Every structure is written in C-alpha cells, then in structure tokens.
C-alpha cells in the first residue's frame with residue numbers, strides 16, 4: 001500500500017488556506033517528501049511526520065514555490081536528529097539541485113555556525129546526499145522503487161516526474177507539467193497521478209502580464225487547461 005498526503009496545493013501567491021506544493025508519500029515503511037513548498041513542515045507535523053522522519057526528499061524542479069522551505073527542512077532535520085552519526089538526507093532532483101542545496105546551506109551558514117558553537121553534540125553541518133537525474137531508476141530499497149522521467153514545464157528545464165512503486169501499488173508525482181510522451185510512459189498503468197492544475201479561467205482575471213505568463217505553460221502544448 002502507498003499512502004499519499006497532499007501537504008500543500010498552493011501556488012507562488014500566498015494563500016491562507018493552502019501551503020506551497022508538497023506531497024507526502026509513505027510506502028513500505030519509507031517516507032518521501034515530494035517538493036517542499038511554503039509551510040511544508042507545519043503540514044507534515046499535522047500528520048505526525050517530522051523532518052527527521054523523512055527517508056528522502058524528491059524535487060520535481062527548482063521553481064521557488066516548490067523549494068520555498070528547503071532551508072527550513074534542512075536546518076530543522078539537522079537540529080531534531082539526535083543520532084550521533086546521522087544518516088545524510090538523500091535529495092533527488094533534476095540537474096541544478098546540488099547547486100541549489102549547496103547555496104541554501106551557505107545561506108544558513110551563520111546559523112549553522114552558531115548552533116555548532118552552542119551545542120556540543122552538533123559537530124558538523126547538515127548531512128545531505130544529492131543525486132541529480134533526468135531519467136531512470138533512482139531508488140530501490142526494501143521493496144520500494146522510484147523511477148524518474150523528464151516532464152515538460154518549458155521554459156523551465158530540466159524538470160522531472162517520479163513513479164513510486166511498492167508491491168502492487170504505484171503513484172506518479174508529475175509536478176508542474178503539460179501532458180507529454182515521457183510522462184504518459186511513466187504514468188502508464190499507475191494507481192494514482194498527482195499533478196498540478198492551472199485554472200486558466202482564474203489566472204486570466206489577474207490584470208498583470210507576469211501572472212498571465214503562467215498560461216504559457218499550457219499554451220506550449222496547445223491546450224487550454226493543464227491537468
């Protein structure tokens with residue numbers, strides 16, 4: 001069985017009722033966080049999951065709304081993990097992920113220094129293990145496998161989707177994408193598909209070109225609404 005929890009379904013525009021994009025996938029005793037938008041740790045806490053309880057972080061792409069709380073996640077996991085030799089957090093994302101994670105840790109460099117100086121049992125910065133992929137099998141542990149394929153979120157590139165499988169159950173996390181052949185192949189026969197939707201009828205009511213540009217993502221594939 002795979003348990004899917006939509007932790008956040010918001011957009012870059014703050015919404016009092018929606019956290020930023022992030023989905024929790026629990027399978028075979030493993031806990032995967034797919035994207036880490038604004039407010040993700042509060043929403044994860046609401047379902048009893050802490051940053052220290054994550055098996056791996058999966059990133060579909062590096063748009064700010066999908067990685068908005070990456071820094072909070074890295075620091076909070078670090079300071080709430082009490083094992084003497086903590087396991088590095090696997091982070092799997094598209095090319096650019098390693099640079100982003102490194103920059104995030106650098107941004108929190110002063111904080112990391114304060115805490116290492118303050119707490120005798122914190123002797124090293126947050127431990128991470130970043131893997132960049134655009135396709136192929138990226139995870140195969142204890143009965144859970146994860147496969148990656150390119151998605152189409154142009155002009156944002158590269159972007160990827162994930163297929164998580166555990167026993168007979170499967171779920172595909174597509175992130176922001178329009179329909180495309182590689183996603184069709186990744187999602188073929190899957191038990192569930194988690195996918196961003198743009199409400200063009202709402203977006204086009206905002207009289208600012210920067211917001212209207214959002215519709216480019218759908219227009220590229222000649223469809224009216226990306227589902």
Ligand SMILES: [Zn+2]
Pocket residue numbers: 061063153156176
């Ligand atoms: Zn995006």
